[in-house]
Each structure stands twice: as C-alpha cells, then as structure tokens.
Amino acid sequence: MPATQLPAATVMGPVTLVVSDLGRVRPFYEGVLGMAPVVDDADRVTLGARELDGDGYRPIVVxxxxxxxxxxxxxxxxxxxxxxxxxxxxxxxxxxxxLTQVRYHLQGAADHAVSEALYLADPEGNGIEIYADTPKETWRREGDTIYMGTAPLDVRGLLGEVHGEREWRGFPAGSRVGHVHLRVRDLEETARFYQGVVGLDLTARYGDQASFFAAGGYHHHLGANTWESRGAAPAPEGALGLAHYAVVVPTAQDVRDVEARAARANQQATVDKEGLWMRDPSGNMLCIMDAAAAGIKERRAPGSLQAGR
Structure with missing residues (x-):
C-alpha cells in the first residue's frame, strides 16, 4: 500500500523564478549574496552554494x-x-x-523561537528569508503543532557569532532552501492538497490567515497565507515571480506514492524524467523529485501543465 506521508528525510529543492531583467537580478544573488553559478545559459542561470563536504554545489535558485x-x-x-x-x-x-557592509536594505528580522531570520527582497521584489534554526530540542511542541512566535531578533548577539575572519567568502557552504512560503487563495483547500495529496503534516495554523506544513517533525517546509490573496484568481500564465519549486524525497518509490495519492484525489499531475509535477489549488506549481533526479540542473515545467491549474 502506498505511504500516506512524505518521508522524514524530505527536503526542499531549488526555487525557479521568472524575472524581467536577468542583468539586474543576477548581480544580487551572485554579487551581494555570493551564490555561485551552477548552470549558466543565455536566458537562465542556476545559482547555488558549495556543499559542506566541498563536493560540488547545491542549486538554490533558478x-x-x-x-x-x-x-x-x-x-x-x-x-x-x-x-x-x-x-x-x-x-x-x-x-x-x-548585507550590512554592502548596505543592502533589510525589510525585517525576527526571532521565531524555532529559528532566527532576516527578511529582504531581490531587485524585482521576490521575497527572501535567510535563517538559521535554533536547536531542535528547544522547540516548543503543543500536541501535533510547533510553536512559532515573532520576537525581536538579538542582532548584537547574532553578530557576536562572527569571530576572527573578516573576509566575505561567498554564500555559506551547506546553505539550501529550507522552506517555501506561498500566497494562496484559501487555507482549507490548501491543507487538503498539501496534507492529503503531497503528504505533509500540519505543524501550525493561525486562524484563517496562515498554515504551516512539514515532513519529519520539522517546523515547516511549506508555509501558506491569505493575508493579501484570499479568494484571488491565479496569476496570468508565465507571470513574473514564482514559476515552480521542488520538493526532494529520497527515492523514486516516494514519488510514486505521491502520484498514487494524486490519482485517488483526481489531482491532475504529469510525470517526466525530473519528477511529478502538480499545481496546488491556487495555481502554484511544484515538482516532487527523488534525490537522484534532484541533480538535474535544468527545471522546466512540462507543457501539459503550462496552462490552467
């Protein structure tokens, strides 16, 4: 019988963004943040960070x-x-x-109890959080949920972690996409999709405004809010901003398990060499791929899902 939940070892893969001016946006990711080009073509670039073991680079953003x-x-x-x-x-x-040295504008900073976070945006307004988790044993669990608060970040204490070396050496090795936070039109249908089809657990919910989902006891791999998007229609096909994001599971069987859940739910899905492609009820595209396929650097949504939801 197919599994009903994603494996504990599930992680997030790269996020693909459509931008109007690569010459304006790329210098932010590559120059300001110090990401390295993994794949570099005329109209697209995959940027990432070196793996902790020094063996290659992990794609982060396309x-x-x-x-x-x-x-x-x-x-x-x-x-x-x-x-x-x-x-x-x-x-x-x-x-x-x-970011302080180059005087890049921060939109905010917070201590969320489970993490410490910085908030900013790229030159075309795509939101970015850069964060570090607090020790997992300090997370406050409340039944099946995990407490995530919002308190001021101890900036002075954080900067006190920088010892000795003053030279910037690029985006830190071992960095990766930790979670993706989406704007959605309705939380109930979003929960049915991400719990019932994708196979994530609900880890926190804040009324009818925001929900958070994860695999393996993490605080969240996916966030969803309706703060500005409640009841909204999907964006035009091919619009600027999010094209799609990836969820990486350990094995091909894990992908097939999600495919089986999608079939039972009459959820439209397309399978190709990269993985299983679906749109959530708000039209956001995702690809469930196994760890081997996650090495594919080029990620293009299949034509059958390019239009509609």
Missing amino acids: LIERPDAPRRPRGAPGLYHVALLMPSRAALAQVLRR
Missing part, C-alpha cells in the same frame, strides 16, 4: 529571463518568500554582516 512576461497582479497567489537555511548561526551572522 532565474529565467522573460522580458515580456506579464506582471503578477498585487494580491495574486504566488511566492511570499523563499527561505534559505544556513548551516549554523555563525553562517547567518556572516550573511548579516555582509
């Missing part, structure tokens, strides 16, 4: 240039932010010092 792409209407479903997980608190401190 930028696709489409100068004529329609603008995403304000309040339409899509990306709220992509959250980049640092390997340590010291690594987060290094990024904060870097």
Whole structure:
C-alpha cells in the first residue's frame, strides 16, 4: 500500500523564478549574496552554494529571463518568500554582516523561537528569508503543532557569532532552501492538497490567515497565507515571480506514492524524467523529485501543465 506521508528525510529543492531583467537580478544573488553559478545559459542561470563536504554545489535558485512576461497582479497567489537555511548561526551572522557592509536594505528580522531570520527582497521584489534554526530540542511542541512566535531578533548577539575572519567568502557552504512560503487563495483547500495529496503534516495554523506544513517533525517546509490573496484568481500564465519549486524525497518509490495519492484525489499531475509535477489549488506549481533526479540542473515545467491549474 502506498505511504500516506512524505518521508522524514524530505527536503526542499531549488526555487525557479521568472524575472524581467536577468542583468539586474543576477548581480544580487551572485554579487551581494555570493551564490555561485551552477548552470549558466543565455536566458537562465542556476545559482547555488558549495556543499559542506566541498563536493560540488547545491542549486538554490533558478532565474529565467522573460522580458515580456506579464506582471503578477498585487494580491495574486504566488511566492511570499523563499527561505534559505544556513548551516549554523555563525553562517547567518556572516550573511548579516555582509548585507550590512554592502548596505543592502533589510525589510525585517525576527526571532521565531524555532529559528532566527532576516527578511529582504531581490531587485524585482521576490521575497527572501535567510535563517538559521535554533536547536531542535528547544522547540516548543503543543500536541501535533510547533510553536512559532515573532520576537525581536538579538542582532548584537547574532553578530557576536562572527569571530576572527573578516573576509566575505561567498554564500555559506551547506546553505539550501529550507522552506517555501506561498500566497494562496484559501487555507482549507490548501491543507487538503498539501496534507492529503503531497503528504505533509500540519505543524501550525493561525486562524484563517496562515498554515504551516512539514515532513519529519520539522517546523515547516511549506508555509501558506491569505493575508493579501484570499479568494484571488491565479496569476496570468508565465507571470513574473514564482514559476515552480521542488520538493526532494529520497527515492523514486516516494514519488510514486505521491502520484498514487494524486490519482485517488483526481489531482491532475504529469510525470517526466525530473519528477511529478502538480499545481496546488491556487495555481502554484511544484515538482516532487527523488534525490537522484534532484541533480538535474535544468527545471522546466512540462507543457501539459503550462496552462490552467
């Protein structure tokens, strides 16, 4: 019988963004944040960070240039932010010092109890969170949920983690996408999809405004809110912003288990060499891929899912 939940070893893969001007956006990811080009083509670039063991690079963000792409209407479903997980608190401190040195605008900073986070946006307004988890044993569990608060970040204490070395050496090795936070039109249908089809657990819910989902006891791999998007229609096809994001599971069988759940739920899905492609009820595209397929650097949504939901 197919599994009903994603494996505990599930992680997030790269996020693909459509941008109008690669020449404007790329210098932020590559120059300000210090990501390295993994795949570099004329109209798209995959950027990432070195693996902790030094063996290659992990893709983090794919930028696709489409100068004529329609603008995403304000309040339409899509990306709220992509959250980049640092390997340590010291690594987060290094990024904060870097952003301070180059005087890049921070939109906010917070202590969420489960993590410490910085908030900013790229030059085209795509939201970014850069965060480090607090020790898992300190997370406050309340039944099946995990407490996530919002308190001021101890910036001075965080910067105190930077010892000795003052030179910026690029985006910290071992960094990856930790979670994706989406704008959605309705939380109930979103929960049915991400719990019943994808196979994530609900880890927190804040009324009818925001829900958080995860695999393996993590605080969240996916967030969803209706703060500005409640009841909104999907964005135009091919709009600027989020094109799709990836969820990486350990094995091909795990992908087939999600495919089986999708079939039972009459959820439209397409399978190709990269994985299982679906749209959530708000039109956000995701790809469930196994760890082997996650090595594929080019991620293009199959034609059968390019239009509609």
